[in-house]
Amino acid sequence: MPQSVGVGRLPVPGGKSGCPINLTVELLGDRWSLVVLRDVMFGGYRHFRELLTNSLEGIASNILASRLSKLVDAGLLSRHEDPTHRQKIDYRLTEASIELVPFMAHLGAWGSRWLPTSPELSIRAELLAEGGPEMWQRFMDELRAMHLEGRPQPEDGVLAELTRAYERARTA
Amino acid sequence: MPQSVGVGRLPVPGGKSGCPINLTVELLGDRWSLVVLRDVMFGGYRHFRELLTNSLEGIASNILASRLSKLVDAGLLSRHEDPTHRQKIDYRLTEASIELVPFMAHLGAWGSRWLPTSPELSIRAELLAEGGPEMWQRFMDELRAMHLEGRPQPEDGVLAELTRAYERARTA
DNA sequence: TAAACCGGTTGCAACTTACAACCGGAAGCC
DNA sequence: GGCTTCCGGTTGTAAGTTGCAACCGGTTTA
Numbered sequence: 001m002p003q004s005v006g007v008g009r010l011p012v013p014g015g016k017s018g019c020p021i022n023l024t025v026e027l028l029g030d031r032w033s034l035v036v037l038r039d040v041m042f043g044g045y046r047h048f049r050e051l052l053t054n055s056l057e058g059i060a061s062n063i064l065a066s067r068l069s070k071l072v073d074a075g076l077l078s079r080h081e082d083p084t085h086r087q088k089i090d091y092r093l094t095e096a097s098i099e100l101v102p103f104m105a106h107l108g109a110w111g112s113r114w115l116p117t118s119p120e121l122s123i124r125a126e127l128l129a130e131g132g133p134e135m136w137q138r139f140m141d142e143l144r145a146m147h148l149e150g151r152p153q154p155e156d157g158v159l160a161e162l163t164r165a166y167e168r169a170r171t172a
Numbered sequence: 173m174p175q176s177v178g179v180g181r182l183p184v185p186g187g188k189s190g191c192p193i194n195l196t197v198e199l200l201g202d203r204w205s206l207v208v209l210r211d212v213m214f215g216g217y218r219h220f221r222e223l224l225t226n227s228l229e230g231i232a233s234n235i236l237a238s239r240l241s242k243l244v245d246a247g248l249l250s251r252h253e254d255p256t257h258r259q260k261i262d263y264r265l266t267e268a269s270i271e272l273v274p275f276m277a278h279l280g281a282w283g284s285r286w287l288p289t290s291p292e293l294s295i296r297a298e299l300l301a302e303g304g305p306e307m308w309q310r311f312m313d314e315l316r317a318m319h320l321e322g323r324p325q326p327e328d329g330v331l332a333e334l335t336r337a338y339e340r341a342r343t344a
Numbered sequence: 345t346a347a348a349c350c351g352g353t354t355g356c357a358a359c360t361t362a363c364a365a366c367c368g369g370a371a372g373c374c
Numbered sequence: 375g376g377c378t379t380c381c382g383g384t385t386g387t388a389a390g391t392t393g394c395a396a397c398c399g400g401t402t403t404a
Binding site: 010020024114 | 194206272282297
Binding site: 047048049052061062064065068085086087088089 | 380381382383384385
């Protein structure tokens with residue numbers, strides 16, 4: 001067990017004020033933290049190189065490294081050894097970051113509604129928004145199975161559905 | 173009419189990718205934008221000095237000025253003359269920023285759950301989270317009346333309820 | 345007519361971001 | 375064995391952003 005999360009609170013430094021919005025912004029309010037979490041959550045990427053080379057926005061390697069270690073320190077990602085390669089590190093979501101799913105859904109829904117998004121990249125956000133809290137719960141349970149219990153991604157799950165919709169739109 | 177929002181999309185520069193999460197992060201993912209919107213939305217502050225001197229986190233005046241003009245340019249705030257003082261500027265929410273309410277609710281709920289928040293500052297977030305989508309809609313309608321139509325704050329509304337709960341906790 | 349208030353601006357130091365090149369160790373392949 | 379590729383990063387450097395404090399000209403108030 002790499003970190004004790006899921007029970008108490010996250011080990012973050014106390015900020016400028018104890019306001020929940022302010023503290024969350026202090027933790028996640030930068031150019032890359034949420035984008036990295038998005039790629040782990042929706043892209044299924046768990047390794048450094050995977051995140052680096054599949055980054056749509058072209059994150060730099062030093063920024064990725066600093067964000068990963070910050071997110072690990074904060075308890076939003078956990079580091080695990082990968083049995084296939086001694087140097088490979090498996091970054092997994094924690095209960096705290098899995099519970100960001102409804103937040104990500106709203107973020108995506110608002111962005112799709114108000115910002116000049118590209119159609120193929122909006123599809124997952126729109127499906128997730130339409131699915132509502134019931135779908136978010138299913139997705140969170142799926143992420144718990146994959147990231148907390150180490151199970152493989154189910155073929156008939158929410159993630160597979162979102163990915164298929166994205167692939168369909170991308171190749172069209 | 174200072175800006176045409178509520179119908180189309182926001183006039184923001186195209187970003188590194190058309191992903192809705194990325195574009196939203198590019199727009200709001202910094203240390204202060206959401207905190208300023210929070211103060212306008214929940215604090216009821218609409219003037220520069222008011223936002224500056226009541227800022228819990230102590231925002232600097234140059235940062236506040238740059239954020240306000242960025243939010244106005246992006247269509248998340250609108251500028252209005254104040255009849256009581258020729259130099260006074262009334263910053264109001266737009267339809268786009270009012271629709272951030274569910275997002276703010278999740279943000280606050282997540283922060284209250286996972287971060288070391290102070291009790292009196294968490295109360296509004298917790299009430300808003302408990303209230304659910306029905307309360308968010310009522311709050312958004314209230315904000316529309318106040319910020320889009322210029323009506324006074326209702327005494328029996330969501331905002332008054334949240335503010336009373338906060339004052340009660342603060343003085344306790 | 346002096347004091348307080350209005351939305352900012354300016355100058356400067358410290359910190360953060362972005363880009364590109366590079367690193368030592370581990371695995372795969374012949 | 376020995377070459378190549380892959381692994382998670384680090385380093386150097388330039389450009390941009392943030393934070394702080396002092397200050398500004400115009401407006402309203404007492």
